Amino acid sequence: MGDVSRGDSSSGDRTGRIGIGLTLDAVHLKILDVLRTQGRISVAALAQRIGISRASAYTRFEAMVDDGVIEGFNARVDPARVGLDICALVFVTVRQDMWKQFRATLAAMPEVEYCAVTTGQHDAMIQIRVPNVAAVHRLVTERLANVPAVRATETVFVLDEVFRRPYVLPSDGPAGEASTTAPADPPGASQFGMTRFIRASEGRADMERGSI
Numbered sequence: 001m002g003d004v005s006r007g008d009s010s011s012g013d014r015t016g017r018i019g020i021g022l023t024l025d026a027v028h029l030k031i032l033d034v035l036r037t038q039g040r041i042s043v044a045a046l047a048q049r050i051g052i053s054r055a056s057a058y059t060r061f062e063a064m065v066d067d068g069v070i071e072g073f074n075a076r077v078d079p080a081r082v083g084l085d086i087c088a089l090v091f092v093t094v095r096q097d098m099w100k101q102f103r104a105t106l107a108a109m110p111e112v113e114y115c116a117v118t119t120g121q122h123d124a125m126i127q128i129r130v131p132n133v134a135a136v137h138r139l140v141t142e143r144l145a146n147v148p149a150v151r152a153t154e155t156v157f158v159l160d161e162v163f164r165r166p167y168v169l170p171s172d173g174p175a176g177e178a179s180t181t182a183p184a185d186p187p188g189a190s191q192f193g194m195t196r197f198i199r200a201s202e203g204r205a206d207m208e209r210g211s212i
Contacts, residue, residue, distance in 0.1 A: 003039075003040040003041060003042050003043075004035065004039075004040075004041060004042070004043055004046055004057075004058075004061050021067045022063050022064065022067035022069060024064075024069065026171075027050060027052060027056075027060060028060055028064060028069075029169055029170065029171045030050050030171075031046065031050060031057065031060055031061060031064070032064075032069075032070075032167075032169055033169060033171065034046060034049050034050065035070075036165070036166050036167060036169075037166075039073050043057050043058050043061070046061070076166075079129050083131050084129040084130060084131060085131060085132065086129065086130050086131065086132055086133060086135065086136060086157065087127065087128070087129050087157075087158040087161065088127070088128050088130075088136050088155055088156065088157050088158060089125055089126070089127055089128075089155070089156045089158065090125070090126045090127075090128060090140060090144065090153055090154070090155045090156075091118075091121075091122035091124070091125050091153065091154040091155075091156070092122055092123060092124045092125070092126065092144070092150055092152075092153050093121075093122050093123055093150070093151040093152040093153070094123040094124060094149055094150065094151065095148070095149050095150070095151050096123075098148060098149035099149070101147070101148065101149040102124070102147070102149035102150065105147050105149065106126060109128075109139075109143070111128045111129060111130050111135075111139060112126050112127070112128055113127045113128065113129050114126065114127040115127075122154065133157075136155065136157070140153055140155050
């Protein structure tokens, strides 16, 4: 086995989940800490880094894959290098009886990198990556604005992505057990001002008075 990544790790029937099947200990967390920055490290090198046997490293890694702790391996791509210079956050107010349509619509939008349901003034936040500001305008005012499930949107351009961690571990505490060095600014990071797009839609007046 050349490295710890497993090609079929994202498929198959994994019924175990943390707290039900596998119990993570300090060694599991050390393995995850190494994999965070060296996902293609060999089992032998991983075992040496952690200070355990190769067999133990392999067994623990496989157990975390099978239990669903490790969900898969992906390449990390610099968005600017593939022509996606603009990152924006779109906060969406959703019509409460149309969540199913909203989710289905977002799933069909390749520009949407991330979506989360949130508390507060808006119902959801989506992160998009596009080539330019005009593409943001088209997506928000022409596509999202015409989705029946969307009541209103507020768009904020990201000025600078300071850093992004692949994931956070319980061992990443104030004690500094894990590395806390922030990555350098990404190449080609774009600097833009902030703009807001608000959809004027039916029911907007009620929303401004505090109604949902």
